[in-house]
Amino acid sequence: MDDRNHQMLVKVGRCSGRCWRDGGQSYLLEPLHPTVHTQRGATAILPCVLRTLPHNYRVKWSKVEPTNYRENIIIITNGLYHKNYGPLSPRVRLRHSHRYDASLTITNVALEDEGRYRCQLVNGLEDESILLTLHLEGVVFPYQPSNGRYKFNYHEAKQACEQQDSRLATYQQLYKAWTEGLDWCNAGWILDGTVHYPIINSREPCGGRLLLPGVRTYGARDKQKDRFDAFCFTSALQGSxxxxxxxxxxxxxxxxxxxxxxxxxxxxxxxxxxxxxxxxxxxxxxxxxxxxxxxxxxxxxxxxxxxxxxxxxxxxxxxxxxxxxxxxxxxxx
Missing domain, CATH: 3.10.100.10 (Mannose-Binding Protein A, subunit A)
Known part of the structure; x- marks a missing residue:
């Protein structure tokens, strides 16, 4: 990308999130599409492009984890060198198609890669960041073991889903499945440690006929002692x-x-x-x-x-x- 084309990008870009400015300009371009859709096994690119290159800056990519509300660092770069961190390390790299490009490339996308990612520019005491969502098209299914319903604590539910080529669903995935017709009267664990069940047709054994359809919730439960079924999420796998x-x-x-x-x-x-x-x-x-x-x-x-x-x-x-x-x-x- 030459400087003239880059200046055109600067004119159309807008500030996203908490922005700080140098001479009236923010540093990160807001992505045209904040959600990136992909499939399991594919290569996904999360865009992050700088308007200009400040002195002594760093760009830090991290994944926002819903289970513990923490951000796990994936990669840090100063434009010349970079370092990878964590379990994603073998499958991530910077696209770096031009000197303003800090986009993140994830290869062989896995089920656990779905979620929110932050690209943060750090320069001195202030910073600026953009949030992007990596979305896998998938399907949610209820799961219980051979010895009957309500046998899993949280950790057993998580393991059971993984053994069936899936993972515990997020609330967003369960809610979307409900809007698409998932109707299930047994409560199950989801990824954040809460327990829910989705109802399309209100009926007596499932909270009563007077309650409106919806995703019913038991809230957060004891991950060791309480026992329920599981709601698992899986996605298509390319070439299978x-x-x-x-x-x-x-x-x-x-x-x-x-x-x-x-x-x-x-x-x-x-x-x-x-x-x-x-x-x-x-x-x-x-x-x-x-x-x-x-x-x-x-x-x-x-x-x-x-x-x-x-x-x-x-x-x-x-x-x-x-x-x-x-x-x-x-x-x-």
Whole structure:
């Protein structure tokens, strides 16, 4: 970018957040789009462009974590040198397409990368920053173990979601899922340690018929002692596929059938992702990695459960010795 083009950017840029000025100009350009949409496995760029280069400045990128309200530093640069920090370190770099560019590049985007990021210019005692949101298109699903509902404390719920190729949902993700039709009467943990359940159709067992639809909340709970289900969030994974193998297989045979095809038995989150993003539609119950049997329906019909809405139906956790079902396999990239 030459200086003439950069001056044009200076004229159209606007100040964002708490701005300090040098000769009447703020240093950071406000991004045209404060939300960056991406997919799991992709490369995402969070824009941060300077108007001019002050003396002895630093640019600091950090991630705003909703679970502890802290900001974890990702990378710091002075324009010539930079240093990476934390678990994102191997997958981040500065784009640096020109000398005013401090944009952050995240490779192989993971589920835990979603959230808010701050680009902060530090110069002396004052600073200026912009906030951006990295958004993954995804799907929220309720999850409970084979021994019934309300068995997870917070830490167990978090681990259970991770074992199913997902993570605990944020409140924003759960709320969006409710607006898209998620109706579930069992309360579950979400990422910030609070407990909720989303209701579309008000009914007696779910708070009563007089309450309006909404995301009902139990508030913050004891993460060690209190027990609920979990609301998990997963996203599409580039270059992957879930497919069905027909047969009368027990659980062990189902896993072997997938391995015979160079695949693995699918996890619950992977089946939900295939249903949501690949429109996987089958009326056949199939084993999954957690020992449950489920099937995905995108076109509801009478002979496939009879329910009026699309969804992933469940037969629960039958005996693993039963030779009744096929299996869903996951082929990664």
């Amino acid at each position: 596929a879930v497919y069905f193998i027909r047969g009368h297989l027990n659980f062990k045979e189902a896993g072997q059938a997938c391995r015979n095809h160079g695949a693995a038995i699918a996890k619950v989150g992977q089946l939900y992702s295939a249903w949501k993003f690949s429109q996987l539609d089958r009326c056949d119950g199939g084993w999954l990695a957690d020992g449950s049997v489920r099937y995905p329906i995108t076109i509801p019909r009478e002979r496939c459960g009879g329910l009026p809405d699309p969804g992933v139906r469940s037969f629960g956790f039958p005996s693993k010795e039963m030779r009744t079902y096929g299996t869903y396999c996951f082929m990664g990239k």
